[in-house]
Amino acid sequence: MAADTKNPENANDIVKSKNFIYEIIDEDLKTKKWDVNICTRFPPEPNGYLHIGHAKSICLNSGIARDYSGKFNLRFDDTNPEKEEQEYVDSIIEDVKWLGGNFEDRILYASDYFDKMYTWAIDLIKKGKAYVCDLNADEIRETRGTLTEPGKPSPYRNRSVEENLSLFEKMRNGEFPDGSKTLRAKIDMASPNFNLRDPIMYRILHDEHHRQGNKWCIYPTYDWAHGLEDSIENVTHSICTLEFENHRPLYDWFLNELGIFHPQQIEFARLNLTYTVMSKRKLLQLVKENYVDGWDDPRMPTVSGFRRRGYTPEAIRNFAEIIGVAKRDALTDIALLEYAIRDDLNKHAQRVMAVLHPLKVTITNYNGEEVLDAVNNPEDAGMGSRKVPFSNEIFIEQSDFIENPPKGYHRLIPGGEVRLRYAYIIKCEEVIKNEKGEVVELRCTYDKETKSGSGTSTKKVKGTIHWVSAKQALNIEVRLYDRLFTVEAPDAGKEKNFLDFLNPGSCEIIPNALVEPFIKGSKPGARFQFERHGYFCVDTKYTTSEKLVFNRTVTLKDSWGKTK
């Protein structure tokens, strides 16, 4: 983005284009619009777990603070006690930290500003710009007007300042029941923008707040509170999503009437990803109705889900960089995200051989055992090598042998040869089947001149397959994840329920896969590449001291599988 701003000498570098928000900030800096440092914020409501769309926002906001040497605040927008919980606060803090959002020590809460907001409300009442309204919810809706008709003024619109002050104080003191009164801004009931038709600033809610307890029984609405929160924190650029565009005139109105520090609200398009849903409501439903195994189910598009699945914060940050920021709503191909994680893991993940669907192979002319050298990461020599045990009884992948190969298949076939990775070339001499005609074992011979790295082999084989030595192999559980939904936009159809598109095969559990002993004792969260399969990580939830459980983060690209 603007990372190169301070390095204009990098003339040879491709000039990274800036998104429109960086251009606005550049312009602001040029015109000296602000007499404070650039400040952004991420203002989640603690009513759910963060998802990849929030991650985009976190990367954007914290990235701006980083690039302009400003500040980035984490602020909980906790103005509605009915939906908010401490569990969500905790998870959000963890997720933002994990993503690398640098809020330093600033964990802020809108609820800490309630007193200040209250006095500002009184200021507005005194200016004759706000009034207590006795209309109930239904009546307010009925008098708000429609898309084409103006609303009707509330009969309470012209109460005196004194009466409003007194009523508002009584509201605060708990003298009225929920929903019986509201404090409204007096703006314009005929405005074509609904948000300006005397919007509600406070509602009565006798509900315990997760941080304020029972101190308050009136709570500020988003529109009233948000700009004040930003203003208090000297946020310069208040970045939010497109649906708040129509709220900006109101955001500005409150700040102007109060005459306080006035942040600039800027809207950008939220992230949509193919084959998943992003609305908190739908994600909550998936959790509550047990379609998934909690908010951090590896199939969930939540930050915690991606973390458990094995994604790295670097990959997610890079993804955010790749997709950019703009104002048109879009549906981003999940392939972009998968590219980001493969790109990262390819460079950093320890390689290891694992057999998911074992087929026994006996090497009839091999005696004894030996240990072979295997490279830990061909992309990074610094990661060194490891020893892999080899013997006359090994397991290979069932799919790496086929009796009647299609054209182009170049793995093991009857009478054919393949290379065992890091070991020898073997030849399939005999195929053993059970009563049902299923292949249960292969009897092969090996060529000792073909040992990996010996340089003595003159043979060329078309394929190399992975394997694991039977005696030393470690038994593990592997979970193969696929997309949660079967269609690109499960929530696109207004008539159809997104649940109808759930992918029944989104999680395949392989209880007994085999892996080389190297990974024994791996810690939860550890990431590996299972050669020729994909990237996997040790599950943090179901791994036990007896058995490692692995989640497949993402497959390797498979140009052969595609052609079939």
Add this chain to the structure above:
RNA sequence: UGCCCCGUAGUGUAAUUGGCAACACGUCUGACUCUGGAUCAGAAGACUUCAGGUUCGACCCCUGACGGGGCAGCCA
């Protein structure tokens, strides 16, 4: 129906602010390879939604259409 926002290859973004459309992913070739991965080389793919207008020149400015999204919570 009223108001607001948006329309650039399959996908996501760019275009030095009016100079003849670029990057990434994806797709397809070929090379290389002890991962059908990675890497390397290359290709295809966009009359910039449409129609007018301004201009020597328009993705960019103007007008109008069409298409998409948002707004009638005491949610955010």
